[in-house]
Amino acid sequence: MEKMITAYTYFGDGKVVVNKQLIFYQEKIATFAEFIKALYKQEQISYPKFYKMDSLSKLGFMCSELLLRHEKPGRFKPGSLAVVLANSSSSLETDLIYQDSIRNRSAYFPSPSVFVYTLANIVIGEICIRHSLKGENAFLVSEKFNPRQLLDHVSDLLDNNRAGACLCGWVEILGNSFRAMVALVEKENEQAPKTNFGSMPFNEASLNELMNLTEKSIWKN
């Protein structure tokens, strides 16, 4: 059965695009924290745990939130929606914060609430908690966006019915430089709602196109 991208979110260069629609734009980003907070407010999301998350989790959480919030509850059976994410710098953003807290033995403040985020896959855990996803998950690391590795892992999940659908993509943040693209991939079926962008075949070309939306400018204002 054909595997299709039926929805996506893209974060990059101050822009947030959901299914071809530019929903948020900050021309000058002072900090990631301000950017993501402004987006959270604009989209009227209410999830108190958001404020406890580290930057990587906030980024991945917002990607999945914008993708899934309009889905009918129950469209994905328990355990059937997998999450496979990748990035380049793993949890380095929070690693640096944690390392600073232990740099000085006379001012030593290791915090469990920071330490727990020094693992790349915690962002997947946060998304799973938010949407009660109990299926397959994996966090991959590659120097640059590597659509082939994502495609291989996710295709195996769908082709072998380990999952009915998958959130898959790239969530990268280091300092105030960030880029994310998360796609909802599913097997072609009648239940998949028609989004305003239609759908794209799940392949390397589609993933590359979605990762480079800024250059392609295919969204509508």
Next chain:
Amino acid sequence: MKTVYTISENIISSLGFTARENAESLAAGITGIKLHNELNLSAQPVPLSLVDTDRLEQNFDTILHKYRKDHKPGFYTRLEKMLILSVADALAGTSVRPGDEKVLLVLSTTKGNIDLLEDRFTAKFDHKRIYLWAVANILRDFFGFINMPLIISNACISGVLALIAASRLLRTGKYETALVTGGDIATEFVISGFQSFQALSSEPCKPFDLHRSGLSLGEGCGTIVLSSAAGEDPNNGILVMGGSVSNDANHISGPSRTGEELSMAINAAISESGTVNRDIDYISAHGTATPYNDEMESKAISLSEMNDVPVNSYKGYWGHTLGASGLMESAALILCMRTGRIFKSAGFETPGVSERINVVSKTIQKPPNTCLKIASGFGGCNAALVFQKT
């Protein structure tokens, strides 16, 4: 479906630099966890399982001389030295050529070269070495792998997930051989983090025991070579079968209250293997010796109706080695299958979990044929993988 053979394995730990050396200590019931008083790691003495540094340097010099005479040992980090030794030992005695286009390198690590964030190392190494992909690139260049390495960083299930991901890729026929290696080192970063959680035991950890009081940390590497090529099978038919991953969707730093999600992964892995739960005759558990983890695993094992199956944890020998643990423990499981015994679970005396499970208190001299490896980690992740002897 293509058959996936395990053709070679290595373990580097406090107990030795080869799988065989480690097996000797496991058989003798010797733990590698000792009280260490190293100021670079912790202000207070803490029980740890550490790789012997003098032997690491000596062994690495030998390997460097063989592969890369042009490089100085100081070019490599502690983790890279351990991983290179582990991969070199696993490759020795196989006919696998890293330069072959059908060979894939898979790296499992949670923290990579995290020690490079310490002030004492920042001037010594290029800042890019902190990235996990930089570690994989060092391995690729050292051995001459052609393909882009696959890197898995999924907390404490990284090693088992790396084996699952690799075996799935081999079944598609995309690759014929996968060198799956995992490593993590003991650092102040990790030790202070687990201390901040008050998760560390003041004595060598006691998985599944009534008096367990937390985990012990360790460092090490494990490598398992997988192959779908017929004729590449010195392990005499020890196969990697079905594998599955699940998420608790409950808490980022605490396991499921019910064990239901790990049980789901266990059942899916067994079902994919074409076998049934009552055929499993050995479970290598995650067994970190924290109150919650061991309790959750006992519930999952019970939910999957495997209460009588012998269960052990290797954490009492090597401590928790994070991204290496899944590979070191799976290698130990393969040793059990090959040498016809099930090692006792070090540190276990009195049952201390709410479900009745069969923790191995004395090494069993009986070959297990269908075995299960399980792991769980922060982020709510669980993994299960079946091994079977043909």
